[in-house]
Each structure stands twice: as structure tokens, then as C-alpha cells.
Amino acid sequence: MHNNLVIVESPAKAKTIEKFLGEGYTVTSSMGHVRDLEKKDFGIDIEKNYLPKYVVTPDKKKIVSELKKMAKDAQVVWLASDEDREGEAIAWHLMEVLKLKPEHTKRIVFHEITKDAITNAIQNPRSIDQHLVNAQQARRVLDRIVGFEVSPVLWKKVKPSLSAGRVQSVAVRLIVEREREIRDFTSESAFRVIATFLVPDDKGNVTELKAELSKRFETRDEAAAFLEKCKTAEFSVSDVAKKPGKRSPAQPFTTSTLQQEASRKLGFSVSQTMSVAQRLYESGKITYMRTDSVNLSSLAINTSKKKIEELHGENYVKIRKFKTKSKGAQEAHEAIRPTYMDQETVDGTSQEQRLYELIWKRTIASQMADAIMERTTVTIDVSTASEKFIASGEVIVFDGFLRVYIESTDDEGQSNGNGQSIIPPLHAKDVLSMEKTIATERFSQRPARYTEASLVKRLEELGIGRPSTYAPTITTVQNRNYVVKEDRPGVEREYQVLELKGGKIKEQTKTEITGAEKSKLFPTDIGMVVTDFLVDNFSEIMDYNFTADVEKEFDDIADGKLVWNEMIDKFYKPFHEKVDDALENAERSKGERVLGVDPKTGKQVSVKIGRFGPLAQLGEASEEGGEKPQFSSLRSGQHIETITLEEALELFKLPRELGDFEGKKVSVSIGRFGPYVRHDNKFVSLGKEDDPYSVGLERAVELIEIKREKDKNAVVKVFSEDAELQILNGRWGPYIKYKKKNFKIPKSTKAEELSFEDCMKIVSAAPATKSTRSRKK
């Protein structure tokens, strides 16, 4: 056979497959979808039964024209996109756009990229599954309807440029609700009691045994009373129980679990993980990184087995087949695994090496034997009290997969003082000598804030989003300023400790830091207001089960049991009514909260979302001609839901007028970049040691003069030809400033020696500045 054109989705895949197919086959890639709904417009003709208006995606025009050329020269075009809803649609769009004739076109699928799998696929072609394509069209149209009908409601009722969507709005809701749970959480404390016993062995060596009391005391007095009883008590073993246990390895990596583990073990952000994985994939070191499958090919299993035998011996091997449990999984690919299991490490950046190592270990461990444990529990009676102490320990009898890999957890849990690995040999009725008993006040823990990775985990559990969209979704909600990823310092908290030792009870108050956060997701004020608005007006799409429910219908469409535009119609009619209703009747939502009354002026103090973000307002807008209210932006760290009246009143103490300097006013305030002094339309930042609420004129003038001195030194060169051209000294060395724009000076040239012409050359040679749109962050 000659002139066969095989089209897959990714170029890296194309390269590999071309090697397997050999002569007569050209393999190329479409780079994903090539067509999409028109973007300028709604893109769907509601009147014509939801007819989608497809156009070639602008950045795919070149690819499409190349594909057209290649298809023309081919006798047979093999559409080899992924075997899922999106892949089927890609094949169908290609057929439409390239105007392929059915008799010259074949649809093939394979689940692993091996020679066998591909030749097998070539021998078993099929035609395009239109039901599956329709399921994708329904998915696409539904997302467009939700996104493009709800977003404009937000523009009108909350703030321009906002966005809403089936996935992002629910992701934000999760974070908003978690934040409120945390806000409403009241922590309770209880006294946890741990005793240390001394256990001598035959040779007279003494080991410590720690045991926790089965009961926690609610108050200090109860704990103290118990310790009092312990003073005279005899401690005896009442029971020693041994129980076998086992642990099994985790499943091979999917996109979501890889993102979680890379976050926990390597501290990678979700998008960082994906870009490192992409590089490993492109250099042929791992399989495809956007997958929801936990399946391993037989080749991977066999080579893993060989490797385990070689490294650890035959008894460490246990072949396992894993089944995907997650909702809505489509399993077009394998799990994420090393391409060659015999390669334990790879070359590359340290990030690439560490991620690869993680993938290798996880894959190998998944084919290894269970770890066998023995758990020992010792119960110790207290002669003077009914409570019992429990000591438990775990011994690994056979390490199995633990030799290679242990999955981390999200628990931030307090380190627990008991639970030790080895329990000294003990028997019932043994009497123990107690060295000390400590009662420590412990606090119940509030729910944990989401990290990027734990949010992905939650979304996957809910069946919301796909492997290819987890990272972009996390980025979107942050870009839209619904959510911020931040560190927050903890606060000090006091706790009581009572210690019984040598017959005496010692009482102490200690402090600990609690609630510190690192790289956690917090909702912004606008995120909260938008979420509330959407929940109030569009409860259906904000429901955590909405996606799962429509997925069931997409499945029915794929099975031919449901007609796609009928499904859409059933959704659209009532939904669109809600949109109209909200546009007409919903109140403008600014998240306004009245904090109270200013005791000085008697005016009302409130907070709300303004045009430029959250603000505090002093006084109410009156009907006509009245006094205008005063406004002040909230500072970073202040939030509409949590700010107090006192904090809000502080805001109105700025700007402060300090007096005159050189005949011009000097004032101090706090801006986007912190506290500053303003004089003659120039700004000078306050130092760390200066307090904007108390700083005086003298200090302000000093700062102004320091700044002037600095600015003098900043100018390297000025030109008589054009006053707007300057060479200045900046943070990163000299640069050219021309008409308020900055230009880089090439490293090879000395700034002082540049002539006017040289500078203008650099200015005109600089690339035109990007439009504000593409620069949006």
C-alpha cells in the first residue's frame, strides 16, 4: 500500500508511530482540536435546533492547510485520534474540514503505543461513531451556553469582565464554602494524657513505653484530678493483642494523582508538574501525561516484573491490574508511567529527574507485594481509675512495596506522641513502673484549606473537569481574581500542660503557633460575591452534581439512547428563562455589609465591592446635593466578610496632611505598594520603621530629600536633542527611557558611551509593545 496518511493528536506520538509503521505511511498530528464554535458570536443558532457554527481555530489555520495538502496526496487517511468523546469529535471535524471521502477514510484507535497495538488497529478500522461525536457536540454546546449566557449577567449585575462556567464556578464555590467553614469553626480543647512506662528486659536494659489514655478530659480540673489518682496507682497490663495487617501499594499515576503527589513530595504547583511532565513525554521518557486511566500495558507490567526480580527478588513481585474508579473517566490512554521500566533515572533538569523518579517508583511499587505488618496493642489498667492506657505499635514483618515508595497524604495532623514501632515484650498481669504522665491541652482542628492539588483531587471526585483542564482551571480562577494562592502567618496560642513526675504535679502554660498556611487557596471578596450571586440565581449549574448528571446524559447520547439537541433543548428552555429573569429582576450584587456607625460623625460605615475592588464607605449616598460619602480601598489582607468597624474606621485616617514643605503640601497615605509620602506630585515610599499614622513632617521631608539624592544618581546621561530621552540607572543596571517606555541596553555596550543616535536605534528596533490583552495576568 502506498500513500497512507495517519493523523494523531500529538506530534510526539506521531514520531513514535511513524517508526512502527515504516514505509508507505506518513504520520502527522492535528495538535488537538482544529475547529471550535465561533468565538465572537454566540456560535450556536438556537432557532435552528442549536446548530453549532464551527470555524477553524485561528492558530490551527496553518496546520489545517498543511493537512489538506497531505490528505490530497494520500490514498487513505487514517484518523487515529484518541478513543474518547473528544477524540472522536476531532476525527469527525478533520473529516469535515479536510473534506475527506468516506471511502478513502478510516478511523482507528489504539490504547498503547506498541507495534502490535498499532498494526492491530490498522487491521481493524471502523467508521466514525456519530453518536459519540454528538455527545461531544452536546458537551461543547452546553458549556458555551452556560459560559456565554451567565457571564453577561455577571457583567451587568456584579462587575464587567467577570466569567462563569460549568467548571470554574464550582471550583470557586468549593473554596468559598471551605473558607466559611473555617471562619465559623470554633475549636474545642481537651486534655490528652500520655504516660511513659519503663520496661526492663531480662538483661536489665530499660525501654520506654508510651501509652495514651483512652479518654480525653474536657477540662483542666478533670485532667488534674486524674493525675492526682495516678500518684498512688498501680499500673498493670491487662491485655496484649497482636493483629496481622497489610498495606497495598497505590495505583499507577493519573494526571490528578501525579499532580497531588508532586505537590506533596516535590512542592510543585499543578501547572509546573504538567510542564515538567510534558518535557519528559516529548523526550520519550514517559507515556502521555494527560490521562485518567490507571491501566498499565502488558509490556509495562512485564518489564516492571523483570526489574523488581532483578532488584529485590521474586517474592517482591505481585502483578496487579488496576481499574479506574473516578467519575466520568474516559480512559483513552494508559496510566502515566516510564516508557522504559529498566531506566531508573534519566538525564535532564533536576525537576525532570525528580518527577521521573517519582513516576518510576510509583509504577514499580504498583507491581510489588503487599507489606505485611504486625500490630500490637497493649492495654494497661490504672488501679485507682476506670480509664485505661493503650500502647500500640506496628512492626513491619515484610516490607514489600514499602521498600520503594510510600504515598503521602494531605493530613496536616498534629504529630501524635504515641504509636511507636516496637513494643517491648509484655504479658498480661505484668506490673509497670510509670516514669511520668503528661496531660496536654489539644485543640480540635479546623477544616484544611485547599491547595491547588487537593482542589484538583476534589474536582476529580466530583467528576468535574478533565485531565487536560485541571491545571488551566486552577490558573483561570486565580487569573480572574476569584481565588488567590497565599501564605499566611499563624497566630500564637496558649495551652496548658500538666506533668506528673516523681509524685509531684507541675503545671505550665506553653505557646504554639497555629493556623499558619503555605501556598493555600483563599477566596477573594469578588469570588465570594460572585459565588453567592450564582448560587442564588443559578442553583442548578452551581450544584456539585450538575456535571455528573449531565455526563450521564452525554453517555446516553453516546449510546444512541438520547438525541443531543433534544437534551440541550430540555436544559436550555428553563435555563434561559432563569437568565432573563436574573437580568431583569436580580438585584445588583456588591456584597455590601454594614459594619456600624462612626461614633465621631454618626455616619454609617459599610464595606462593598467597588469598581476597583473592595472598599469601605463612610456615610450614605444622599438623594441630591447632599454630602458625598468618603471612600477608601481595603488593604490587602482585609476582607468584606471579616473586617471590623474599628479596622474600617482606621482606613479613613489617611491620607494625613503633614504640613508644607517648599510651599507645597506634604501628605502621607497607603497605596498599592505600601505607605508613601506625597509631595509636589511625587511619591516616596515610607521605610519599614515608619508608621503612616504617626510619622511627622520632619521625617517625611528627610525621606523626600533622600529620594532626591538617589534620583540624581539615577540619571546616567541626558540628551540635548530630545529631553524625553534619558539613560537611567535601574535595579538591573542602566536602561534607556524614552517617552515613558523603558528599553534594554545590549550587554555588550557601555551605557555611558551611547550616543543619541545609538539610543534612538535601540528604541526603534524594540518590538512593538504587546496589546494589553495578551499581557493580562
Next chain:
DNA sequence: CAGTGAGCGAGCTTCCGCTTGACTT
């Protein structure tokens, strides 16, 4: 870069999923 928050109106914003570079810092 450092301050904005009246009201009008034009013109714009916006979704999810499939892919890779082309960008800047």
C-alpha cells in the same frame, strides 16, 4: 505605580477541552 467610587454610552469582556510552542522574567 501611588487613586479612583456621578452618570451616560460605545465597545469590550465570557465557556470547556484537545494540543503545542512563542512569549517574558
